[in-house]
Amino acid sequence: MKYEKILEPGRIGSMELRNRMIMPGMGTNLAAADGTVSDVIVNYYARRANGGVGMIITEVCCPDPLGRVIPGEIEATYDYFMPGLSRIPHAIHSGGAKACLQLAHGGCFASEHVTGEPPLTPSGVGTMLLPDENPRTMTVEQIHELVDKYAQAARRARDCGFDAVEIHGAHGYMPLQFLSPYTNRREDAYGGSLENRARFPLEIIKKIREYVGTDLNIIYRLSGEEYVPDGLTIEDACQFAKMAQEAGVDAINVSAGTWDSRMEKYFSVMLEGKSAEGMGLSHGVGISTWVPPNYTPRGTMIHLAAAVKKAVSIPVIAVCGISPEMGEEILEGNNADFIAIGRQTIADPDYPNKIKEGKANEIRRCLRCNECLGDVMRNCGISCAINPEAGKEYEGYTTVKPAQTIKNIAIIGAGPAGMQAALTATERGHKVTLFEKNSELGGALYYVSIPDFKEDYKDYTKQMIEAVKRCGAVIKTGTEATPEIIRQGGFDTVIVASGAATYIPAIPGAQDAKILDPLKVLDSKESTGDTVIVCGAGLVGCEVAMFLAEQGKEVTMVDMLSSAAPDMTVFSKWVLEGKLAELGVKVKGNHKITEMTGESVSCDFEGNHAVFKADSVVCALGLKSCRSILEELRAGCKGVEIIPVGDVNKPRKIMQATHEGFHAARRV
Numbered sequence: 001m002k003y004e005k006i007l008e009p010g011r012i013g014s015m016e017l018r019n020r021m022i023m024p025g026m027g028t029n030l031a032a033a034d035g036t037v038s039d040v041i042v043n044y045y046a047r048r049a050n051g052g053v054g055m056i057i058t059e060v061c062c063p064d065p066l067g068r069v070i071p072g073e074i075e076a077t078y079d080y081f082m083p084g085l086s087r088i089p090h091a092i093h094s095g096g097a098k099a100c101l102q103l104a105h106g107g108c109f110a111s112e113h114v115t116g117e118p119p120l121t122p123s124g125v126g127t128m129l130l131p132d133e134n135p136r137t138m139t140v141e142q143i144h145e146l147v148d149k150y151a152q153a154a155r156r157a158r159d160c161g162f163d164a165v166e167i168h169g170a171h172g173y174m175p176l177q178f179l180s181p182y183t184n185r186r187e188d189a190y191g192g193s194l195e196n197r198a199r200f201p202l203e204i205i206k207k208i209r210e211y212v213g214t215d216l217n218i219i220y221r222l223s224g225e226e227y228v229p230d231g232l233t234i235e236d237a238c239q240f241a242k243m244a245q246e247a248g249v250d251a252i253n254v255s256a257g258t259w260d261s262r263m264e265k266y267f268s269v270m271l272e273g274k275s276a277e278g279m280g281l282s283h284g285v286g287i288s289t290w291v292p293p294n295y296t297p298r299g300t301m302i303h304l305a306a307a308v309k310k311a312v313s314i315p316v317i318a319v320c321g322i323s324p325e326m327g328e329e330i331l332e333g334n335n336a337d338f339i340a341i342g343r344q345t346i347a348d349p350d351y352p353n354k355i356k357e358g359k360a361n362e363i364r365r366c367l368r369c370n371e372c373l374g375d376v377m378r379n380c381g382i383s384c385a386i387n388p389e390a391g392k393e394y395e396g397y398t399t400v401k402p403a404q405t406i407k408n409i410a411i412i413g414a415g416p417a418g419m420q421a422a423l424t425a426t427e428r429g430h431k432v433t434l435f436e437k438n439s440e441l442g443g444a445l446y447y448v449s450i451p452d453f454k455e456d457y458k459d460y461t462k463q464m465i466e467a468v469k470r471c472g473a474v475i476k477t478g479t480e481a482t483p484e485i486i487r488q489g490g491f492d493t494v495i496v497a498s499g500a501a502t503y504i505p506a507i508p509g510a511q512d513a514k515i516l517d518p519l520k521v522l523d524s525k526e527s528t529g530d531t532v533i534v535c536g537a538g539l540v541g542c543e544v545a546m547f548l549a550e551q552g553k554e555v556t557m558v559d560m561l562s563s564a565a566p567d568m569t570v571f572s573k574w575v576l577e578g579k580l581a582e583l584g585v586k587v588k589g590n591h592k593i594t595e596m597t598g599e600s601v602s603c604d605f606e607g608n609h610a611v612f613k614a615d616s617v618v619c620a621l622g623l624k625s626c627r628s629i630l631e632e633l634r635a636g637c638k639g640v641e642i643i644p645v646g647d648v649n650k651p652r653k654i655m656q657a658t659h660e661g662f663h664a665a666r667r668v
Ligand SMILES: Cc1cc2nc3c(=O)[nH]c(=O)nc-3n(C[C@H](O)[C@H](O)[C@H](O)COP(=O)(O)OP(=O)(O)OC[C@H]3O[C@@H](n4cnc5c(N)ncnc54)[C@H](O)[C@@H]3O)c2cc1C
Pocket: 369, 385, 412, 413, 414, 415, 416, 417, 418, 419, 435, 436, 437, 438, 442, 443, 444, 445, 447, 448, 479, 480, 481, 482, 497, 498, 499, 500, 519, 522, 539, 540, 543, 626, 629, 645, 646, 647, 648, 651, 652, 653, 654, 655, 657
């Protein structure tokens, strides 16, 4: 594909961006405990600026201590924070990008656990995500004070060297809580009509202009739809965008959603663009609305940016699941002026430079797995499943240095752990031989990426396989490594990445030949009847159930745990559960399986006996590490360094496989 538009320089207010790619605000949870900027954050942004992006919008930064949403959030509340804040534009400018500070007050989502006081809100409406909070209604005086705090924070941003501020008026933050008829029930000058609801955000814009003149560019992040009944609609959002332009903003960044975005029919809304109005309230998806996982198609919010673009004459930024290819098309179709690409920038900060250099096929494709978001919201600092360096750029332990002594290294298994180890070890100059007993590289990624809803994983797998083929390792597919082969090869080190295989439990009947293997079902090597019981509601069970239900099969999942996919981050799980419900998959939690046959599953449930019958039974009760080669090597290859990585240690996920493969190869 030819990239032209996305590489063109573009202007927002007085800033010229070197291209049309923007990194949107993404919380990292990496600030120092007192809210000051840390070395870790500075290096995280510098790395991304060096990757070639046109502008970086920082993570949420609160203008008021009562607006903090998570610990580890940066602050611009007092001059005390300015020396730290100044480090961010220095870092971003050193990489050639423009720097924008996102100003965000969490309102009802700024929990008392984080701020020490009950949340401030326009009219006492809380969020169902924090049902135990006691939201307070703001007085007019408090509103005026907060407007002033935003402007003070913007003044600090300007003095610290930022090129712009972004007022976070999307995703349920305070300006949206005022703008939305769902959260704003006031009856004074700040509530009621659109003009009144818009008063608070417009006052912020005007006050910032009063304090900083035209020295600082102002971007407004707006939710084009809230996806709550009686919430903000795209029509109102377009009206507001015009008002914001008039009040002095230089660009509108169009996202969607709020904390309580919820729809019974998530997929009708996200896929068919139907309004959430009038739909039931049963299923909460909250943050997954604006950070959708792989189960949601890419680019579901482009129509909102396109609508806003028709309403205003200032630049419009489109966002959400936009791949670089899609970005080029959006710009070509004049649906937006800039493209914000978020998670891809975490997964591969070099993606803009790769596009520029004609190497888009080398972009390490983001999985949209939302592990990064899960880590941030758990207060554990940002990480990435496929980029072990993300969030750890400052820590010396992720630096890949040339090897001091070139070693002869064997890697056994070409799943994500083995492939990552091969890439890192060859990068360091080691001599590497990669053994894979299958005819293709990829390991379990082959199965992972079979369903259509794992398209992102397919893209990642393809890129990794191509990268491994280019990296200079000797690749031996169709070769099962044995101690004999390792001894003959004269290897100094063996990285064992032999992964895991389907686990067959000691439950009566589980060994029956009629019981189906989930991997073979995915691969169409085994077929099911029209009704299916899937034993196990872990990630694999859920995805097999979804895969079969999408083919029109009637599926029941049975598990002794109370909820599905417990190891999955909730920001993916909410959508997975929504999709399973929409497909009519029945989930029988708290059912302990006691016996299975090819047509039935018996369970203990709350002291009773239950039997489910179906045409087919799939046993997805977990995976088991393939450790035999590891034990054989330990016994038969004395003197050779042996390092197990990935699922051979314990079946887990791509994140652990990739990180362990990376670090083993970085150390040897
Ligand atoms: C259906 C399915 C869906 C999943 N979905 C997700 C998901 O959405 N997100 C997520 O994070 N994780 C997911 N996982 C888990 C994830 O795929 C694994 O954690 C990951 O693949 C482990 O990587 P690995 O490299 O350690 O092992 P594997 O990917 O299992 O690769 C091991 C490789 O070693 C080879 N091998 C074994 N012994 C030898 C030998 N002696 N010689 C040569 N080759 C050998 C095998 O053939 C295999 O190719 C899923 C797993 C499955 C099965």
